[in-house]
Amino acid sequence: MEEQLKHSDVLRIGGLELNLLNYSRVLPRAEFEGAHLEAGTPIFDVNGELLFYRIPIIGATGSHAGYADVAAHTVFGAPLLAVAPEAVWNEQSLVGEAREALIRRHRGSKASVPYDEIRFVAYSYPKVAVAFFYKGKEASMLELKSWMEVPPSSLKERKPMEPGNFERWSLIDEMPQDRKRENQERFAERLEHLRGSELRDFDTSIISATRLTSRITVIRLTDTEELHYSTRQADHHTCYELRGQETSVWCVAASTQMVLDFYRYEYTQSRIATQLGLGTLQNPTGLPYARDNDVAVALNTMSSGALTATMLTTPPFGTYCDEIRANRPLISFIPGHSRTVAGYTESLLLILGRIGFRGLLVYDPWPPNSGVITRWENFDTQTYRRAFTAHVTTI
């Protein structure tokens, strides 16, 4: 996905997140109900890239109701960065103060500091300064409110993202690549939920729990799905059966059995174990890592080709969601163990930058001869090796 979002998108996404927070009573209802968002002030990174917008919120009576910081760059990992219900953000007033501060700092010098551009810069996120530029070059950078000159970048050796107390640094440049990638994936997932949900055509320029309430029968603050008889949600109840593994090492056989059962291909676990080369009840064995793909082959073979199965490596949360929404269970390999996934849940609420809970509904064949249904397994605390999807081949 693109790293940067357009202003219009930022306003829309920010409005959506604020509406959800307001509805869930995280924000002070008296101040926020009926409030609207104004055009945001762009705040830049030290490296010149746009980081986020600070968006003033005006209450229904016209009074200030604080501001919200909404990401314009996916490096943050989540759209809503902060909400400050008590604070006042008046861009013009702050620019005026900054100009006066610049004059005061250079009073007595022979020439004033020329500038032809002013921008707000997160010189040490989340700390913000006002930067003055002349012909594209920085002429001065004054920290908001203290109006102290922000020192130039230090050449001192230090760890990335661990700046000194009053030091300018680039959030985008210093963030490690793997963390940036993870954040961008999370951001994309969040956007997908917000854009794909029933709130898609909801007017987000006004914050209103009342208007949200009128749509409450179709809006869920969590996105939760479990396997049913079909993709028509009105059909029957949850439709999936747990199979305990019949030996301490037949988790793969039991998982394969659960999926085949779902598609009405009934085999004993012993028969499935034979197919997978997992020995017998008297002399059972597990599946070596080198033969992981045998599971996909077995699903296809034992359904006489009706199931097209695919092995995936470390799939993201979204893959599980996609399969469950299509009403298809998955086999999930974690280190040393196999189980199946029959549902997911994800909180759509994002509170001050922290992503809500993501969970999987796991039908776990462990312990032997019993199994458990895990509702929910915290996705963010588990390592996932492989997943196996299977879909019915249709004409």
Next chain:
Amino acid sequence: MKKDDQQAHVERVAQELWERGSLQIPGGSDAVVGSAVAVRDWSGGLHSWVVPLTIGAKLVAWAQFSPQYTLQRFSIFLRRETELNRCPNAADWLDPSVVEGRVREKAGPDVRLSTPILTFDRDPSRLVWATVVRDTSGSSQRWFVAGESVWQDPGIDEVTGGSASL
């Protein structure tokens, strides 16, 4: 035995989650939150906590928490109110003396056992009790117990499920 602070805290967290409905057991609203059991890693350090939920003598669910009290999973044995008999006996999972008895049944009466610890087989979701069994010749072997299942630890890592059991 006096509870330590961590154990007491994780039990309080579990109790709170149960009382406010964050943890639910279909047909098992009568469940009682029990004493937390420490899950050890192979070096003997604390890996996580398991807090059991029981109805009478039956184990109907357990919640597993990290040492920072983050809920890792909530796993349910009870599927329907009328199927309490299909749930494991709580003692099988919560009473180390029962665990010892199961190993002795398989390993023979002349062996010596270390104190069983609750740990996991490869993945933290595969909870097992482990004990080291020393026979009369002096050789020792780690054994696992999961409910009524008892087997020797084959010690092979890159196998999904593990290797041959007894």
